[in-house]
Amino acid sequence: MTQGVEMDGMMTHAALSPSAHLDSFARDNLPPREQWPVFLLDRPEFRYPARLNCAVELLDRNLERGRADHPAIVTPAETLTYRQLAERVNRIADVLVRQLGFVPGNRVLLRSANNAWMIAAYFAVLKAGGVVVATMPLLRAKELGQMLRKARISHALCDARLVEELRKAEAPDLKHLVTWGDGALEAMCEAASPDFAACDTAADDVCLLGFTSGSTGEPKATMHFHRDMLAICDGYSAQVLRPEASDVFIGSPPLAFTFGLGGLVLFPFRVGATAVLLEKAPPEELPAAIARYRATVCFTAPTAYRVMAALATQHDLSSLRKCVSAGETLPKPVFEAWQAATGLKLMDGIGATEMLHIFIGAREDQIRPGATGLPVPGYEAKVVDESGNEVPRGTPGRLAVRGPTGCRYLADPRQAAYVQKGWNITGDTYVQDEDGYFWYQARNDDMIISAGYNIAGPEVEVALLTHPAVKECGVVGAPDGERGMVVRAYVVLHPGHAPDEATTKALQDHVKREIAPYKYPRSIVFVDALPRTETGKLQRFALRQAAQTETAA
CATH class of the missing domain: 3.40.50.980 (Rossmann fold)
Structure with missing residues (x-):
């Protein structure tokens, strides 16, 4: 069956199949077809029948x-x-x-x-x-x-x-x-x-509206088809994660978060495995649950793995065989701490609500610590400039991706910004190396331009996290009359370390030794906790707002 038509050597979605929807609201509010990304549907695993209920x-x-x-499902209650x-x-x-x-x-x-x-x-x-x-x-x-x-x-x-x-x-x-x-x-x-x-x-009937966790303004609703729900299973799960029917999945992300939906429900169900569902799974409690249920596959955020690594010796985590990290960038120190504690390599990945799940990652045998990985089979990715032209390898730029899934916003003019020339522009700054691996730099709006230098906030965070006094940190740009912006770090200290000038200088000197000295945080603010979303993702926008307010004051 034909799943698409050839256009400029690429596969794009053909005319929509007759819908089963008597309420046509979803299909009526799909974005204009000229604003859709190119969909790559020519691989055998993505050639689904025209009629399909996921x-x-x-x-x-x-x-x-x-x-x-x-x-199928194991919970504390049933x-x-x-x-x-x-x-x-x-x-x-x-x-x-x-x-x-x-x-x-x-x-x-x-x-x-x-x-x-x-x-x-x-x-x-x-x-x-x-x-x-x-x-x-x-x-x-x-x-x-x-x-x-x-x-x-x-x-x-x-x-x-x-x-x-x-x-x-x-x-x-x-x-x-x-x-x-x-x-x-x-x-x-x-x-x-x-x-x-x-x-x-129909395989292309809308079955899911995934609302993005945008920081301000009117929320965006991403539209996903029945075939999309299978495509992430037959793409990332089948070809990178590679679970088995005997696996027991566990994790912390809410099911309303598509990272959680895929990792805790769709992926295990596609192979007939078991999903352990916990109403609350903070990192302090997740290791005990892993031991109790003998979980083999874990999905959670980097911040959770950092906490869990310190608790690993207190629980039997020997049942684990695969651990996936997503939701925010995985700092190399967290990767190393988890591997030292468990012997397992964290499988980093980048996904997006617009793309439904992970589109760049790496199998265990392909992992390079610090790199997000390679495009999931079936996806293509590149780093582009503001005009959409691919930049030379090793040059920072905007991440562009396309594959069997892609962005369709519900009746939203922001569709034209996310999809450009058939590619999904994710809002992330990346570098692609000569071997094709993608290395995360920052969200596009997290790049700090200070005295003419481009500084990626997450890179400074990684450097700070290697200091024994730092429990958590978030780095943003703060307005500065002389430099335009300066690097400001919001730091949560481990107990026993004083939030004083001596600690500030020690952290600044440490960063200068770890990375280029011009990237060090000229301003450090000690806080008791960092603002995070329900999924554990650092809310850098809240830190940016705080930096603006504090500077103005």
Whole structure:
């Protein structure tokens, strides 16, 4: 079957298949076709049939393959086999259609921590032909309202413990809100059928709206098709991670974060493995959970691995065989600390909500410490200048990528900025070396220009983290009348180190020895904690705002 048409030697997506959506909102609000990236769909693993429901492929196929009685989900509260999960999914889908007036194409907001009911609700929406909008548990009414209005959401399924903020949100289109954990959805499921025929969706029907964790302004919603959900499994997971059916996955990212969705649900389900879901998995507690559940594959952020490395001797982590790090850049000292503590090489990777999951990474035998890695098979990447022209190897520039997944914003003029000349411009500054490896420098807006020098904040962070006094740090530019900007470091110290002038000088001298002296932080601010997102990502925008305010004051 033809999945695309040839254009200038590249494969781009052909005309859309007839949609199964009776509610056409999602397809009606796809970006203009001329603003789509080029999609590379010519590899055999990405040649999906025109009619495709990803819930069937990821869940129901495991019943056909003899995995029905294998644990699909393990939580502290319950364990569900693939057969049990499929039945719960069918009952929720039946509730949506027969009791709540749901039709294919409706958007359904899901609100919960990582647990079995969240997964069952997620797959029920997919199987019924709906569009999932999963949300972070810590979001408040204002943020939820923005999503509800932007996506014209009609239905919501919510953990009863988190319903208060949702009820306060301004949502004129929301007609049905059902909670679980208080018996409401459970009772409806008791009366529902355990059988449900999957909606005959098109492979290119929208099934997921992933809202970006933007720092300010109107949030962007990224649009993903049923085939995209499989493409990340058949791309990064199958060809770089390479899990097995016997694997037990564990990690900390929320399922509303596509890093967590792939790493904790889609990847294990694609091979019939087991997912351990923890509602709370701070780095101080994750090692104990790894030991308890004998987890083999871990997904979390670099900051968590740094904390966990220091705790590794207190827990039996011998079951681990693969550990993936993403969400922010992986500093080399963290890589080295984890390898020293466990003997395992961290698998770094860069992904984006717009791309759904990781598109540059490396298998264990290809890892170069400090480098993000190589393009995932099926993806192409290059470093370009402001005009989109590829720069010489070794030269910093903007990262451009394309592959089987790519950016489609829901009715958003910012589409034209993210996709340029058919390439996804991720907003990251990278260097590609002569061997093709990509080395992260900074987010484009994290480059600090001081007295004519370009300084990457993350590089200074890596240098600071090699000092024994530094527990955590974040580096940004602060306005300066003489130099334009100076490097400012916000530093969390380990206990026993004083936040005084002597420590400041010691850290500055240390950085001068580690990297080019002009990059040292001329300003150091000691803080008790750094601002982070729910996924553990450092909020550098908050540090930049603080630097602006402090300088103005």
